Amino acid sequence: MSWPEDLGSVHAVRPLWASAWRRFRRNKMAMAGLAFLVALVVAAVLAPWITRYGPTEGIEGAYRQPPSWAHPFGTDKIGRDVFSRVVYGARVSLRIGFASTVISVVIGLLFGAVAGFFGGLVDTLIMRLTDVFLAIPYIVLAIAIAAVAGRSEHSIIVVLGLTGWLGLARIVRASFLSLKQLEYVEAARAMGYSRARIMFRHILPNAGQPVIVYSTVLIGGVILSEAALSYLGVGPQAPTPAWGLMVSEGKGDLARSAHLLLLPGGAICLTVLAFMLVGDGLRDALDPKLI
Amino acid sequence: MIEFAASAPPLLSVRDLRAYFDTNDGVVRAVDGVSFDVRRGEVFAVVGESGSGKSVMATTIMGLPRTVRIASGEVRWKGRDLLQLPESEHRRIRGKEIAMIFQDPLTALNPVHQVGRQIGEMARIHEGLSRKAAGRRAIEMLDLVGIPEAAKRARMYPHEFSGGMRQRAMIAMAITCRPDLLIADEPTTALDVTVQAQVLEVLMRIKDEIDSAIMLITHDLGVVAGLADRVMVMYAGRTVEVGTAPELFYRARHPYTLGLLASLARLGARRDEPLVPIPGAPASSIEVPPGCAFNPRCSFVSSDGRCAQTRPELREATAPGHLAACHELEALDGVSVESVRRAGTGR
Amino acid sequence: MFRYIVRRILLIIPTIFLALSFLFALFFVLPGDPATLMAGGANRIVDPGVVERINERYGLDDPLLVQFGDYWKRTLQWDLGESFQNRRSVNDILGDKAVNSVRLAIWATLIEVVFGISIGLLSAMRRYSISDKLTTVVTAVASAVPVFVLGFLLQYAFAVQPHKHGWPDWMRLRTQGIGPNTWTLFFIPTGQTWRYLVLPAVVLAAGSTALAARMTRGSMLEVLGADYMRTARAKGLDGHQAVWHHGLRNAMLPVVTLIGIDFGLVIGAAVLTEKTFSWPGLGSEIADSVISRDLPVTMGLTLVVVLAFTVVNLVVDVSYAWLDPRIRLGQDRNS
Numbered sequence: 001m002s003w004p005e006d007l008g009s010v011h012a013v014r015p016l017w018a019s020a021w022r023r024f025r026r027n028k029m030a031m032a033g034l035a036f037l038v039a040l041v042v043a044a045v046l047a048p049w050i051t052r053y054g055p056t057e058g059i060e061g062a063y064r065q066p067p068s069w070a071h072p073f074g075t076d077k078i079g080r081d082v083f084s085r086v087v088y089g090a091r092v093s094l095r096i097g098f099a100s101t102v103i104s105v106v107i108g109l110l111f112g113a114v115a116g117f118f119g120g121l122v123d124t125l126i127m128r129l130t131d132v133f134l135a136i137p138y139i140v141l142a143i144a145i146a147a148v149a150g151r152s153e154h155s156i157i158v159v160l161g162l163t164g165w166l167g168l169a170r171i172v173r174a175s176f177l178s179l180k181q182l183e184y185v186e187a188a189r190a191m192g193y194s195r196a197r198i199m200f201r202h203i204l205p206n207a208g209q210p211v212i213v214y215s216t217v218l219i220g221g222v223i224l225s226e227a228a229l230s231y232l233g234v235g236p237q238a239p240t241p242a243w244g245l246m247v248s249e250g251k252g253d254l255a256r257s258a259h260l261l262l263l264p265g266g267a268i269c270l271t272v273l274a275f276m277l278v279g280d281g282l283r284d285a286l287d288p289k290l291i
Numbered sequence: 292m293i294e295f296a297a298s299a300p301p302l303l304s305v306r307d308l309r310a311y312f313d314t315n316d317g318v319v320r321a322v323d324g325v326s327f328d329v330r331r332g333e334v335f336a337v338v339g340e341s342g343s344g345k346s347v348m349a350t351t352i353m354g355l356p357r358t359v360r361i362a363s364g365e366v367r368w369k370g371r372d373l374l375q376l377p378e379s380e381h382r383r384i385r386g387k388e389i390a391m392i393f394q395d396p397l398t399a400l401n402p403v404h405q406v407g408r409q410i411g412e413m414a415r416i417h418e419g420l421s422r423k424a425a426g427r428r429a430i431e432m433l434d435l436v437g438i439p440e441a442a443k444r445a446r447m448y449p450h451e452f453s454g455g456m457r458q459r460a461m462i463a464m465a466i467t468c469r470p471d472l473l474i475a476d477e478p479t480t481a482l483d484v485t486v487q488a489q490v491l492e493v494l495m496r497i498k499d500e501i502d503s504a505i506m507l508i509t510h511d512l513g514v515v516a517g518l519a520d521r522v523m524v525m526y527a528g529r530t531v532e533v534g535t536a537p538e539l540f541y542r543a544r545h546p547y548t549l550g551l552l553a554s555l556a557r558l559g560a561r562r563d564e565p566l567v568p569i570p571g572a573p574a575s576s577i578e579v580p581p582g583c584a585f586n587p588r589c590s591f592v593s594s595d596g597r598c599a600q601t602r603p604e605l606r607e608a609t610a611p612g613h614l615a616a617c618h619e620l621e622a623l624d625g626v627s628v629e630s631v632r633r634a635g636t637g638r
Numbered sequence: 639m640f641r642y643i644v645r646r647i648l649l650i651i652p653t654i655f656l657a658l659s660f661l662f663a664l665f666f667v668l669p670g671d672p673a674t675l676m677a678g679g680a681n682r683i684v685d686p687g688v689v690e691r692i693n694e695r696y697g698l699d700d701p702l703l704v705q706f707g708d709y710w711k712r713t714l715q716w717d718l719g720e721s722f723q724n725r726r727s728v729n730d731i732l733g734d735k736a737v738n739s740v741r742l743a744i745w746a747t748l749i750e751v752v753f754g755i756s757i758g759l760l761s762a763m764r765r766y767s768i769s770d771k772l773t774t775v776v777t778a779v780a781s782a783v784p785v786f787v788l789g790f791l792l793q794y795a796f797a798v799q800p801h802k803h804g805w806p807d808w809m810r811l812r813t814q815g816i817g818p819n820t821w822t823l824f825f826i827p828t829g830q831t832w833r834y835l836v837l838p839a840v841v842l843a844a845g846s847t848a849l850a851a852r853m854t855r856g857s858m859l860e861v862l863g864a865d866y867m868r869t870a871r872a873k874g875l876d877g878h879q880a881v882w883h884h885g886l887r888n889a890m891l892p893v894v895t896l897i898g899i900d901f902g903l904v905i906g907a908a909v910l911t912e913k914t915f916s917w918p919g920l921g922s923e924i925a926d927s928v929i930s931r932d933l934p935v936t937m938g939l940t941l942v943v944v945l946a947f948t949v950v951n952l953v954v955d956v957s958y959a960w961l962d963p964r965i966r967l968g969q970d971r972n973s
Contacts, residue, residue, distance in 0.1 A: 029778075128653070135657040135944050139906035143928045144664055144936070220782065227784050228910055232925055247787060251914075254790055255798050262794070265787030273782035280778075353872055379876070386874035393872075398865035402964055403887045412883070413873050448963040464873070 023285040030281020033274040040271060044090040053081040055088035055241040064257045073263045076246075077253065082260065085241040086267050092242045093271060096157055096226045097219040103161025104222075105215050108168025109204070115169070116176025117199050123173070130166045138163055142225065146234035153236050156229060160222050171214055175207035209286040213279055220275030227268045243268045300370075301328035302471055302504055303352070303389075308364035310344075310351045317577045321347040321359070323528035326605075329472060329504050334495075336507045336515040336536075338551070339525035342573050345508045348525075349474050353391055354381045369471075387417040390465035392494075394477040396457035400449040406460050407433070407445025413467035432463035435500070436493050455486035459493055469501045476508045491518065512551050516540060521612075524548045527573075527584035530605060534613030544608040544615040544623050546591045553631040567632050583618070590634065591619050591626075639966055643956055650948045657944055658937070662709055665933055666702055713941065719934035721927075728938035731923065736942065738816060739908060739919035741825045742838055746904070749843035750850050755893065757847075758854025762889075763881065765859065773851065780848035785907045789841045789914035796837060811837055814916045838915040842907055846900050853896050858889040891962055898954035901947050 024030055043050060053059065058079040065075040073082035115126040133141075142159050149155040179185065180203060188198045229235040230244025238245060243264040250260030310322040322344040329335045337345045350356045352366050354373060366373040368389065373381060390413075393399035401409060410432055411425030420428060426445065433441035436459040449457055458478060465473055475494060479487035495518060498505050509515060515522055515536070522540075523533040524547065532545040543549050550569040571588035580586060582599040592598045597618045605614040617623065693699045700708070712719065718728035761773040780788075793813040800810045810833070817834035821827060827835045861867060862885060870880040909921035916922075920939055927935035959965040 029774075128656075131649075131653050132656040132660065134902065135653050135947055136661060137905040137924075137940070137943050137947065138902050139909050140661070140924055140928065140936075140940050140943070143925055144661065147929050147931065224782070224784055225906075228786070228906065231784070231786050231910065232913065232929070234929060244784070247784075247790070251790060254794055255801070258790075258794050258798070261790050262787075265784065265790065269779065269783040269787060272784075273778060276778060276782055350868070355868055355871055382874045382876055384874075385872055391869075391872045393865060393869060395865065399869045401866040401870070401884050401888070403891075403962060404884070412875075416874055416879075450964045464869075 020282075020285040024281050027281040027284060029277045030285075033277030033281065036270060036274040037278065040090050040274070041094065043087050044094055047084075047087045047091060051081070051084035051087050053084045055085045056080065056239040057084070064253065064260070066257065067259060074257065074259050076250070076260050077257075080239075082246075082263060085246060086243070086264055089241040089243045089246065089264065089267065090271070092153065092236065092240060093223045093226065093268070096153060096160065097223045097275075100157045100159075100161035100164060100222050101215055101219045103157070104164035104168060104218060105211065107162070108165035109172055109211065111165065112169035112172025113176055113199055113204065113207075116173035117180055117195070117203070119177075126169070127173070130169055133163075133166055138225075139228070142229060143232060143234050146229055151234060151237045153240070156226055156235055159229070160225055164218055164222060164225075168211065168214055168218070171210050172207055175210060176203055179203045179206055213283040213286065216282055217276055217279035220272040220279070223268065223275070224272050301367075302331045302369065303329040303506075304367040305348075305352065306365050306367070308348065308351065308366065309362035310347050310356075311360045311362050312358060313360060314577075319577055320344075320528050320579055322351065323579070324364075325525070325528070325530050327523055327530065327533060329506055331471070332498075332502060332504055333520040334498070334505045334507060334518055336509065336519035336522045337525060338509060338512055338515060338522060340510055340573050343525045344528035345525050346476055349391065349476050349506070349508055353385060353389065353474065354378075383417070386413055386465075386470070387468045388470050389472045389474065390468070390470040392458075392461050392465050392473060392475040392478050395481040396454070396461040397449060397481070399461060400457060402449055405446050405448060406452065410445070410460065410464045410467055413464055417468045428467060429463070432467050433460065435466070436460070436463045436497065438463070453486075454482050455490055458482060458486075458490050462490070462494060462497060466497055466501055466503075470503055472504045472506060473498070474506045474508070477510065478507070479514060480510070487514070513555055524551070527579070529584060530614075530616065531585065532608070532613075532615040533605070534608070534610070534615075538608075538610055538613040542609045542613070543628065544613075544620055545585075545617050546589045546619075546623065547585045548615075549623075549626065549628055549631045550588075552628045583616070591617075591623060593619050593622075639959065642959060643952075646952055646955060650952065654944055654948060658713075658941060659706070659710075661940060662706060662937065663702075665931070665936075666705075709937070713937075718938035718941070721935050722932045723930060723935075728934050731935060732920075732938065732942060735918060735920045735923045735939075737824065738917060739912070739921060741821070741835070742842055742908065742911070742917060742919060743904070744825050745835060745839035746843035746846070749839065750846040753843075754847040754850025755854050755890075758851040758893075759858055759886075759889070761851065762855045762858035762862065770855075773855070777848040777851045780844050781852070783844070785841060785845065785910040786914045788844055789837070789911060792837050792841060793914075813837060816918055838911050838917050841914070842904070842911040845907055846904055849900060849903075850893065850896060854889065854893050857892045858885065861885045861889040864888070887961060891958065894954055894958050894961065898951040901950050905943060905947075 059075060059081065060079065062071070062075045062079045064077050065071055067074045071081050071083060073086060075081055076085070111126050111130075115123040142163055145159045145162070146155060149159065176199075185198060185202055188202045193202070226235060226242070227244030227247070230242045231248045233248065235244055236242045238249070246264035247261050247268075250257075250264070253260050305328075306326045308322050308325045309320070312319040312321055325344075325348060327335070337348070339345045347356065347359065351359060351361065352373065354376075361374055364374070368384065373384065376384075400406065407426055407429040410429035411420070411422070414420045414428045415422070415425045430441045430445050433444055438444050438456060438459055444452075444456075444460075449460070452460060458481075462478075473494075478494065479490050482490060491514065494505065507515065507519060512522075519536045521533070521535050524531050524539070524545065526547050532539065532543065532548045539548065540552070543552055547569070550567075553567045554569060569588060570590075580599065582597070582601055583589070583603050586592060586598040589598065601618075603616040603618045605616045606620060607613065608615040608620060698705070716729075718732070720727045721731065757773055757777075761770045764770050783791075796811045797813045812834040815834060817831045818829060820829035820831050862881075866888075867880055867885060870884040871877070875883065905921065908919065909925045911917065912919045912922035913925065920943065924936065924939045924943070926932075927939065
């Protein structure tokens, strides 16, 4: 026959990612989000070089100054440069965002994969477990763990990592349930591969797209939660330049110097928004329906 | 303009219809200059592989697709051009005078409404029937398409029906207002082979009962055989051959039609007889070659290069009303389906 | 259908039991002694005698399992205990605070349902229009802005600015507290109370409204492309009739589930909103009690929240099944 013999190669991995990137690039909002995130990461890494003051360094005589050339974001009530604090705060937020998302992804993948792959009793037990955790209001759980585990960046990472995996586990489970019935999995089974190998080498790569999208949005969600916990006084302790904490510290000055509160608040908002936009863009770009 | 042999004025008359989609990769010429007539009471089959533009053509006649750009053409229905009609008037024709049956009845029926209600809705909007009267009409219609216990079935939801039942319900819905034309878009493709024949039989019986014409759209020439009065074969958005069913089945002149006929699995064929595919992949509707769209797959290409250069027009082939668009029409005079089959299998 | 509801209720019981047991255990397993905290705080030296008396009074010295048993025995009789801090009975605190939270929640839900769904629908039906793009941007921002930042922003715009520019008093909104107790039918603000209600209700609703709008839009777009919508138009329905009779119910199905999924988020938002506006409700009370390790209050209020959460989810699932005949009828036949 004269049919092209390698029709399958049209759907091979490399063109998929290349075309996904092409579609992603066309999405202006997602590209704006990505650009912001790149800039934020660069700023966080280069913080000592792009700020003139340390994040906890008080400047004598410069209290509650409005934004000016010397202090683009003004100074707070004990004379710290707000711009420096916001830039260093990006380090805190990104560290917490990435680290606890990694924890959530690992737990979520494991539970979701096991539940979806084995099914039966294991599946029921894991799904009941997620039901139980979903029934406990997230914020109560987070405050409870944070309140007793102590106020540090590490405990916040653990708290958010341990509470963020529920949605991920469900997504992974759902894709495993549908993927394990596909023929190539049957084929791998027939060839006598071990279950772990089938799970992680054959199914997982194909369940990856929703996981990537969900994780991206989750980083934004984690940063939002971190800000909330800091605001409630169970996040990193002062004088850590955490954005949520800065908002909380500035709330008494809303009438006099609103910038103390609105600038770090804006930083949280933009960062979370950027992760959401990139997540949305990834979802559209990776949508298998369009491929 | 092509003149068709016709005595009475046709019911539906499509002339030079061009329906394009503007995409990021270019203009997709889904329907690229198609002309045909459908006469009162006849079964007119449109045959082509997926992507040949037959479904887009059907929905364009109905005025359904929102994204399509109609580059030219007219769709005359009882003398009026549907394409020029304001939406509010076109709507009154949709369902009442021209009704459509879709390919997949499971997705084409609304999952959250009872089947009877969906059928009755047709009578409510076009005939202003009350809810009660519409309900009675729905049961009547379900009965007509041969669904047992119609009154009980009318209160059920689409997912509670079997595939064949659903398509019967779809037919019941389409014929509620006794339309003059039924457009059936692959009505049996989503069904089991055993059910296909039953559904087609219902469709033909109904046609006689309500005296409507049917435009039967399918990719399967086998479905058409024995049902259609006339057949039009489409390729890459164009008509390649049109004629009465006997003409087309026994005296096909276009290489594509010949290929389709040769690729049919025949009952009673020797068991070791291989199926004969048409070589090559279906034409892209984006990069349209200047000549005949079938040219790259054709085994009868002329030596003078006309096939790649100029687009062949429809010409009279073997009888009045039998037209084919091929430069090599005359050379193909002696070619039979059997010879194509033999050439394809290399025997 | 009936069987389905019964089965769902039976599933709720172990879920609630395990959730609360987990929380109960959490407070004991994690470091930090409640008696010491009560006696004065973790960082101060406290009189060991006081700690002992507290331990005895609340049975904190008993083995964990005994305490666990006691807890459930009392909880099943709806004896929620009293606050470690001020000895108020938890039922009193509950009666006091819950009503305020419910008032806020009712208005926030109204905003979410009315604005979220209608914005989403309009946006989907006018896809690619300016208003659709604007909706996309605004809803994205609204789901990204932290509740408390939005709260302060609105306080700044509607209280600080009017004050600075000397606007007449009747144009100003209040930002702290709940105001005079002039409610009609317990949730309709009359007199001056509405000025206290507007900002917290809007802030609490913002995130969910954005989510509802985004979800409605996505769901409606999917429905608009569905085959049965094409059938509806092929029948001769006009665009509006098709959307109204065939699209809406299908589009609302996933949105209904949102209300259940969203409830956890709403509780989080309620805590932050109530804190930011000093609204004396359950949310801020829970947060305070957890931080001060006032165990009976935390457990009692959380029990109520968990109950509310599961009931809301039950109602959501049942109404989903009721709206979708595929599930309603499927369940009856299979179970």
